[in-house]
Amino acid sequence: MSEPSDTKPFIQQRNLVDQVADYLTQAIIQRRYVPGERLSEVSLAGDLGISRAPVREAARLLESRGLLVSRPRRGFFVRALEARELGDIFDLRLALERHAIEHLVKHYDTEVEKRLSRQVERMCEIADSGADEGARIEEDLRFHRLMFEATGNHRLLRAFEDLSHELRLCIALIGKTHEAPDSIAGSHWWLLEALKSGDARSCRKAIDYHIGVARDYVIQGVHEAQVR
Amino acid sequence: MSEPSDTKPFIQQRNLVDQVADYLTQAIIQRRYVPGERLSEVSLAGDLGISRAPVREAARLLESRGLLVSRPRRGFFVRALEARELGDIFDLRLALERHAIEHLVKHYDTEVEKRLSRQVERMCEIADSGADEGARIEEDLRFHRLMFEATGNHRLLRAFEDLSHELRLCIALIGKTHEAPDSIAGSHWWLLEALKSGDARSCRKAIDYHIGVARDYVIQGVHEAQVR
DNA sequence: CGATTGCCGACTGTCGACAGTTTTTCTTCT
DNA sequence: AGAAGAAAAACTGTCGACAGTCGGCAATCG
Numbered sequence: 001m002s003e004p005s006d007t008k009p010f011i012q013q014r015n016l017v018d019q020v021a022d023y024l025t026q027a028i029i030q031r032r033y034v035p036g037e038r039l040s041e042v043s044l045a046g047d048l049g050i051s052r053a054p055v056r057e058a059a060r061l062l063e064s065r066g067l068l069v070s071r072p073r074r075g076f077f078v079r080a081l082e083a084r085e086l087g088d089i090f091d092l093r094l095a096l097e098r099h100a101i102e103h104l105v106k107h108y109d110t111e112v113e114k115r116l117s118r119q120v121e122r123m124c125e126i127a128d129s130g131a132d133e134g135a136r137i138e139e140d141l142r143f144h145r146l147m148f149e150a151t152g153n154h155r156l157l158r159a160f161e162d163l164s165h166e167l168r169l170c171i172a173l174i175g176k177t178h179e180a181p182d183s184i185a186g187s188h189w190w191l192l193e194a195l196k197s198g199d200a201r202s203c204r205k206a207i208d209y210h211i212g213v214a215r216d217y218v219i220q221g222v223h224e225a226q227v228r
Numbered sequence: 229m230s231e232p233s234d235t236k237p238f239i240q241q242r243n244l245v246d247q248v249a250d251y252l253t254q255a256i257i258q259r260r261y262v263p264g265e266r267l268s269e270v271s272l273a274g275d276l277g278i279s280r281a282p283v284r285e286a287a288r289l290l291e292s293r294g295l296l297v298s299r300p301r302r303g304f305f306v307r308a309l310e311a312r313e314l315g316d317i318f319d320l321r322l323a324l325e326r327h328a329i330e331h332l333v334k335h336y337d338t339e340v341e342k343r344l345s346r347q348v349e350r351m352c353e354i355a356d357s358g359a360d361e362g363a364r365i366e367e368d369l370r371f372h373r374l375m376f377e378a379t380g381n382h383r384l385l386r387a388f389e390d391l392s393h394e395l396r397l398c399i400a401l402i403g404k405t406h407e408a409p410d411s412i413a414g415s416h417w418w419l420l421e422a423l424k425s426g427d428a429r430s431c432r433k434a435i436d437y438h439i440g441v442a443r444d445y446v447i448q449g450v451h452e453a454q455v456r
Numbered sequence: 457c458g459a460t461t462g463c464c465g466a467c468t469g470t471c472g473a474c475a476g477t478t479t480t481t482c483t484t485c486t
Numbered sequence: 487a488g489a490a491g492a493a494a495a496a497c498t499g500t501c502g503a504c505a506g507t508c509g510g511c512a513a514t515c516g
Contacts, residue, residue: 015300015468015469015470016469016470017469040496040497041497041498042496042497042498050470050471051470051471051472052471052472052498053281053469053470053471054469054470054471056285056498056499057284057285057288060285060288060289061288061292064288064289064292072243072498072499073476073477073478073497073498073499074478074479074497074498075497075498085382085383087381088381088382088383088384089383091327091381091383091384092327092381092383092384092387094327095323095324095326095327095384096323098323098327099319099320099322099323099326153315153316153319153320154313154316155313155316155317155319155320155391155394156316156319156320156323159320159387159390162387162390163383166383243499244499244500245499268466268467269467269468270466270467270468278500278501279500279501279502280468280501280502281499281500281501282499282500282501284468284469300468300469301467301468301469301506301507301508302467302468302508302509303467303468457516458515458516459514459515459516460513460514460515460516461512461513461514461515462511462512462513462514463510463511463512463513464509464510464511464512465508465509465510465511466507466508466509466510467506467507467508467509468505468506468507468508469504469505469506469507470503470504470505470506471502471503471504471505472501472502472503472504473500473501473502473503474499474500474501474502475498475499475500475501476497476498476499476500477496477497477498477499478495478496478497478498479494479495479496479497480493480494480495480496481492481493481494481495482491482492482493482494483490483491483492483493484489484490484491484492485488485489485490485491486487486488486489486490
């Protein structure tokens with residue numbers, strides 16, 4: 001019996017490293033750790049009731065995702081994003097999203113459009129139901145993830161997922177909701193409209209506007225959070 | 229002051245993790261490990277005269293760079309690139325390079341142009357001197373790295389550097405030089421010409437052609453290497 | 457003779473410990 | 487009292503060890 005090439009991840013017993021990584025990620029984006037704060041391996045391992053080895057590996061993982069930074073012989077610190085880096089992040093995001101939507105409009109697929117459409121509906125429902133911002137952000141990222149998935153370029157998708165972690169960090173810096181109820185959810189219809197139009201120029205305009213709004217929202221939010 | 233001739237046989241002084249990472253990277257791109265080959269932590273640690281802990285951390289680092297893949301409870305394996313992934317990698321590279329050159333032509337800087345120009349001269353010299361392919365590839369990547377550096381977007385630069393490791397892996401898959409002496413080095417003049425012209429459309433055309441040539445070179449090279 | 461099951465070696469995941477370094481605290485001198 | 491310096495505490499980098507797990511091999515069963 002040959003192994004199925006798919007190799008689905010059954011109910012794989014989660015190793016400690018992944019669990020710690022998830023725990024830390026949640027703790028960081030829930031602002032239970034202040035940006036710049038030092039993470040003590042020993043105390044963290046002690047709190048979780050495990051040894052330092054898995055903690056160190058998880059920290060390395062988060063470092064590669066941009067959530068932590070390490071200084072030799074000093075340990076790990078929660079990444080503190082400078083205002084300038086916010087622009088960099090969204091500029092890279094723009095490059096990736098432009099590429100993705102350009103691909104999608106060139107290889108138009110009605111099935112893809114349907115999937116994206118369903119996701120926007122879901123986002124609007126969630127916005128109406130008054131879910132917390134975290135859930136709405138996740139659904140928002142999910143929409144864009146679907147776009148990258150639809151390009152069929154796994155490496156491009158990975159680049160976006162790497163960036164996603166930092167996007168969540170940006171959101172975490174802002175803190176509580178400012179405004180933007182379901183208008184953000186609804187704004188994704190514009191992207192779909194541009195896609196359906198089949199016009200590359202419209203798509204580029206739409207995505208530039210979309211990401212620009214998101215960037216301004218985050219940058220202003222962080223600015224206000226710093227003044228506070 | 230420590231003893232000059234220490235008992236440690238191999239590496240010392242710097243971070244063991246970084247040293248192991250460099251060692252492994254070199255070993256992989258020099259094809260001392262076959263793609264798909266399993267890396268034994270114990271034997272590797274034994275060969276280097278160190279314990280498994282730094283080896284594991286280095287392996288995790290290379291995994292985040294796409295040089296290794298890990299399977300739970302099975303260990304680390306040298307990444308075996310599928311033909312399809314080659315296309316994905318160069319497609320992502322195209323997205324990044326388009327964005328970079330678009331930025332450079334929009335914010336034209338004579339100092340940047342001078343630096344890039346010097347680098348191309350250096351590449352041509354090295355090509356004439358008949359250096360090995362590894363050195364030429366590095367200088368090639370260095371040119372593009374300079375481009376990304378010049379954008380001032382650190383995150384974009386990091387995305388390119390992440391991709392660079394995989395690009396080196398692609399080159400490693402090909403093996404020995406096929407052709408392409410200094411023509412590759414010289415082809416970068418076209419990019420500079422487009423930049424100097426100040427025309428965004430010319431730049432895009434130039435970078436599309438440039439990356440397209442590189443992609444075809446790698447894809448065909450890998451194809452031939454597989455037939456062999 | 458082919459398929460199944462139990463055993464064996466090898467390896468990873470995790471742990472506790474030690475040494476060197478960094479940070480903090482406490483002392484001492486001006 | 488404040489600053490410089492020394493001792494102490496805390497922490498990271500690294501190590502060796504142990505237990506659970508995986509793949510392969512052989513004995514067993516149909």
